Amino acid sequence: xxxxxxxxxxxxxxxxxxxxxxxxxxxxxxxxxxxxxxxxxxxxxxxxxxxxxxxxxxxxxxxxxxxxxxxxxxxxxxxxxxxxxxxxxxxxxxxxxxxxxxxxxxxxxxxxxxxxxxxxxxxxxxxxxxxxxxxxxxxxxxxxxxxxxxxxxxxxxxxxxxxxxxxxxxxxxxxxxxxxxxxxxxxxxxxxxxxxxxxxxxxxxxxxxxxxxxxxxxxxxxxxxxxxxxxxxxxxxxxxxxxxxxxxxxxxxxxxxxxxxxxxxxxxxxxxxxxxxxxxxxxxxxx
Amino acid sequence: xxxxxxxxxxxxxxxxxxxxxxxxxxxxxxxxxxxxxxxxxxxxxxxxxxxxxxxxxxxxxxxxxxxxxxxxxxxxxxxxxxxxxxxxxxxxxxxxxxxxxxxxxxxxxxxxxxxxxxxxxxxxxxxxxxxxxxxxxxxxxxxxxxxxxxxxxxxxxxxxxxxxxxxxxxxxxxxxxxxxxxxxxxxxxxxxxxxxxxxxxxxxxxxxxxxxxxxxxxxxxxxxxxxxxxxxxxxxxxxxxxxxxxxxx
Numbered sequence: 152x153x154x155x156x157x158x159x160x161x162x163x164x165x166x167x168x169x170x171x172x173x174x175x176x177x178x179x180x181x182x183x184x185x186x187x188x189x190x191x192x193x194x195x196x197x198x199x200x201x202x203x204x205x206x207x208x209x210x211x212x213x214x215x216x217x218x219x220x221x222x223x224x225x226x227x228x229x230x231x232x233x234x235x236x237x238x239x240x241x242x243x244x245x246x247x248x249x250x251x252x253x254x255x256x257x258x259x260x261x262x263x264x265x266x267x268x269x270x271x272x273x274x275x276x277x278x279x280x281x282x283x284x285x286x287x288x289x290x291x292x293x294x295x296x297x298x299x300x301x302x303x304x305x306x307x308x309x310x311x312x313x314x315x316x317x318x319x320x321x322x323x324x325x326x327x328x329x330x331x332x333x334x335x336x337x338x339x340x341x342x343x344x345x346x347x348x349x350x351x352x353x354x355x356x357x358x359x360x361x362x363x364x365x366x367x368x369x370x371x372x373x374x375x376x377x378x379x380x381x382x383x384x385x386x387x388x389x390x391x392x393x394x395x396x397x398x399x400x401x402x403x404x405x406x407x408x409x410x411x412x413x414x415x416x417x418x419x420x421x422x423x424x425x426x427x428x429x430x431x432x433x434x435x436x437x438x
Numbered sequence: 439x440x441x442x443x444x445x446x447x448x449x450x451x452x453x454x455x456x457x458x459x460x461x462x463x464x465x466x467x468x469x470x471x472x473x474x475x476x477x478x479x480x481x482x483x484x485x486x487x488x489x490x491x492x493x494x495x496x497x498x499x500x501x502x503x504x505x506x507x508x509x510x511x512x513x514x515x516x517x518x519x520x521x522x523x524x525x526x527x528x529x530x531x532x533x534x535x536x537x538x539x540x541x542x543x544x545x546x547x548x549x550x551x552x553x554x555x556x557x558x559x560x561x562x563x564x565x566x567x568x569x570x571x572x573x574x575x576x577x578x579x580x581x582x583x584x585x586x587x588x589x590x591x592x593x594x595x596x597x598x599x600x601x602x603x604x605x606x607x608x609x610x611x612x613x614x615x616x617x618x619x620x621x622x623x624x625x626x627x628x629x630x631x632x633x634x635x636x637x638x639x640x641x642x643x644x645x646x647x648x649x650x651x652x653x654x655x656x657x658x659x660x661x662x663x664x665x666x667x668x669x670x671x672x673x674x675x676x677x678x679x680x681x682x683x684x685x686x687x
Contacts, residue, residue, distance in 0.1 A: 303555050304551045304552050305553050314532035321517055321530070322517060
């Protein structure tokens, strides 16, 4: 049971990133690979600042800002230097690896004997349930904020950017600016997931971000399948479904581990699972 | 209202596939004029429209809108005056957004997109009333995604969206090319009414000579990047349809 609860909490922690991927997918229609780097960046900054005894709450703005800068870089490389979004993301992700390693100092740092966001707040005595409550509060607040932003005039304009380039320009929207801001928001959310996961796992590893974009992508794809299925039109509803997608994803991974699949094969399982989610709706359409 | 001075547009200059889309075109369109542009494929009609809207920047020449030089102004900035309807019904609207959100964007076309929620009950009512004038029954489907509608419905909504905000110029690039005859007639009728009601300056590109004959108060035929014929209101109304067919033979 606790095994699945842990997966549930991990799913919640990673759902900030899933919301970020949801935004970047809406803007580019392709996944933003910067995610792999900005996720680790969030974790690395959290770890370094926690070890010098910053309070967990004070770290949040720094983490958000670092993710935003990473996203903006990808956005600027894509829009100003006219490099494909996918390549721009790969470039920034690669560069971030060195930056992350420089900030962290070595490849793996445990977070022992420092107070973090999960240990500093106490709602319940049971540690696992307390973690669950804290991650739940975090994600609720983030979802409400993201949901609000996406429903504003600015948010509608941003969501339209990926839909029809000719329309957005004709409606007075600076699509380049939208892309840069959108990627900044998406990557701050991703960095926030890094912040949460580092504290939840109590360690940061330089390689923790490798392939994490696939996890986010899988969550969004599960979400989008359900959104289509249930014909959900409200943006808030869509965000909640993406959260559920993220949790479901972690539960599936937990299940594969529990039936005795070698943990070394976890990335293989993840990739296969995402492939499955992508192809199932297509198979149905061909009938 | 719109002034083009010696506009040329050359694609792939100096290469084997060089195309002179516009060749030293000068044209003045008065306020509230409804210009119909005809001409064979490749005669430069769409390029002309794109130079006005800013989707293309001319290789030479100047573009003035309301006596303001906009030659170098980006398309999204010219949207302050200009609303557009595209040939492809999918181009003018965002498929994933609801009808309501699409209209919201159209309503704030000329202003800043702020971090405030603009879709409220009053706005919903305004959109509902507006859409009801189309008589398509879409006024009860405001929350539905634009992508679920037919091409004709989307094109009709795109037209309505163009007058949601202060518009002075309406550019219509073969808006009915992808539609069935009945939807096409409805779209042009709606466009014509909106142009009159809102006193718009409009440019319509069409390959349908009947439509070209029926609508507008000025008729321009383009050929090989130049204005071949330019008929003002009186001449246009005196023109007989069979004569127009001869232009293309």
